[in-house]
Amino acid sequence: MQSYVFQFGPILIRSEELIHGAWLTVWFASVSMVLGLAIGLLGAVTRSFGPRWLSAAVAAYVELIRNTPLLIQLYFVFFTLPFLGLKLSSSAAAILALSIHLGAYATEILRAGIQSIPAGQIEAAKSLGLKPIQIVRRILLLQALRAVYPALCGQFILQLLGTSIISAIAAEELTAIANNMVMQTFRSFEVYITVAVVYFVLVQAFSLLFQGFSRIFFRWKI
Amino acid sequence: MNLREFGFGEFSFLLLSARWTILLSLIAFAGGGALGLVIAALRISARRPVRMIAAGYIRFFQSTPILIQLFMAYYGTAFIGLSPDPWTAAAITFTLNAAAFFGDIFRGSIEAIPHGQWEAAKALSLRHLQTLRLVILPQALKLMLPPTVGFMVQIVKTTSVASLIGLTELARTATMINTVTFEPMLVFGSVALIYFALCWPMSLLALHLERQLEVEGRGRAALA
Numbered sequence: 001m002q003s004y005v006f007q008f009g010p011i012l013i014r015s016e017e018l019i020h021g022a023w024l025t026v027w028f029a030s031v032s033m034v035l036g037l038a039i040g041l042l043g044a045v046t047r048s049f050g051p052r053w054l055s056a057a058v059a060a061y062v063e064l065i066r067n068t069p070l071l072i073q074l075y076f077v078f079f080t081l082p083f084l085g086l087k088l089s090s091s092a093a094a095i096l097a098l099s100i101h102l103g104a105y106a107t108e109i110l111r112a113g114i115q116s117i118p119a120g121q122i123e124a125a126k127s128l129g130l131k132p133i134q135i136v137r138r139i140l141l142l143q144a145l146r147a148v149y150p151a152l153c154g155q156f157i158l159q160l161l162g163t164s165i166i167s168a169i170a171a172e173e174l175t176a177i178a179n180n181m182v183m184q185t186f187r188s189f190e191v192y193i194t195v196a197v198v199y200f201v202l203v204q205a206f207s208l209l210f211q212g213f214s215r216i217f218f219r220w221k222i
Numbered sequence: 223m224n225l226r227e228f229g230f231g232e233f234s235f236l237l238l239s240a241r242w243t244i245l246l247s248l249i250a251f252a253g254g255g256a257l258g259l260v261i262a263a264l265r266i267s268a269r270r271p272v273r274m275i276a277a278g279y280i281r282f283f284q285s286t287p288i289l290i291q292l293f294m295a296y297y298g299t300a301f302i303g304l305s306p307d308p309w310t311a312a313a314i315t316f317t318l319n320a321a322a323f324f325g326d327i328f329r330g331s332i333e334a335i336p337h338g339q340w341e342a343a344k345a346l347s348l349r350h351l352q353t354l355r356l357v358i359l360p361q362a363l364k365l366m367l368p369p370t371v372g373f374m375v376q377i378v379k380t381t382s383v384a385s386l387i388g389l390t391e392l393a394r395t396a397t398m399i400n401t402v403t404f405e406p407m408l409v410f411g412s413v414a415l416i417y418f419a420l421c422w423p424m425s426l427l428a429l430h431l432e433r434q435l436e437v438e439g440r441g442r443a444a445l446a
Binding site: 004006063064066067068069070071072073075076079080083157161162163164165167168175178179182188189191192193195196199200203204 | 282285288290291293297299300375379380385386396400407410418
């Protein structure tokens with residue numbers, strides 16, 4: 001067997017593409033994290049305090065999403081919506097599917113957070129005449145977020161890695177750019193190992209960012 | 223224009239392809255479980271370099287997308303003269319990947335066992351591996367059961383990614399049927415239901431085991 005010569009040169013001269021891809025991945029991950037968190041907050045509050053039928057509907061949404069693959073959810077959104085008269089670009093379909101996906105996990109995680117808050121606090125708030133929205137915003141939100149913050153961040157990191165799948169519907173991000181680069185350079189090993197390192201760095205960066213957030217937002221003593 | 227209707231034949235074709243999803247999941251579970259045990263044992267080894275290597279292994283697989291790992295195994299191994307078929311690449315990738323997650327789950331459960339148990343075993347002059355096998359693991363098994371079942375659900379769902387290197391399992395069969403029937407709602411709805419039927423019972427089991435463990439823990443705390 002002829003010995004193999006690693007050539008990272010063809011990849012390094014395309015480093016601009018890689019940086020662009022990393023940026024797109026961060027963009028998809030961040031936007032879907034914000035939207036997913038919003039869905040999760042609504043879902044968790046509905047699940048905890050909503051009318052029974054609505055709570056059951058949210059529970060069904062959570063179970064359905066958590067027990068089916070993200071790839072199938074992505075295909076469903078991407079291929080079905082045009083039939084309903086809604087033509088989405090692959091990026092928009094990806095954002096939608098990613099947010100719906102994360103929303104289910106966030107709902108379940110935040111619900112656990114709300115449950116962890118002693119009922120006495122809600123009763124006390126009620127007796128002080130706070131309205132339900134005020135109770136959620138001023139009493140529950142930050143405490144619940146803090147209680148489940150590690151679990152939520154873990155899910156966010158999984159989401160960051162999960163965005164690689166959207167290359168399957170031709171949404172442009174890091175993995176799609178890597179596949180393109182393999183076709184141009186035929187250096188599959190070098191490209192994928194480089195991209196793996198980029199993802200690795202992104203994960204570490206997001207972890208640090210999340211730690212920073214917790215220092216800023218959760219400063220009160222328990 | 224659709225070449226075929228999505229009828230009973232198409233649905234049963236889809237249902238039958240689930241056996242490849244199940245097979246790949248079983249391979250990942252068995253291989254990953256066995257290798258995960260080794261990773262966990264290395265992760266708590268008395269030697270620091272060994273611990274570091276195991277930690278690095280877990281870190282790598284948990285910090286990169288499985289899709290990239292899969293592409294690396296399938297397309298990226300050409301440089302050592304390999305061109306694995308999709309099944310070999312997927313089996314190896316999913317085993318190595320699951321081993322990292324299982325290794326982490328097992329390590330957590332092992333470390334949750336009170337340290338006094340290790341010391342007592344040492345006083346009885348048991349060696350490190352003996353202690354692990356005879357004293358620690360039987361107790362840790364109970365703790366690792368709920369997250370292990372939970373991760374099995376993850377494995378089943380993640381195997382869908384193998385369709386992207388051309389392995390014909392449930393997800394790829396669905397895209398193939400969708401191309402000829404052009405009924406995405408029916409096709410992907412059905413395939414979602416099949417995945418749901420595979421995963422939901424395991425999710426419920428994981429939840430049940432977790433609750434059981436909580437109740438036992440509370441009982442023990444009440445006794446103590």
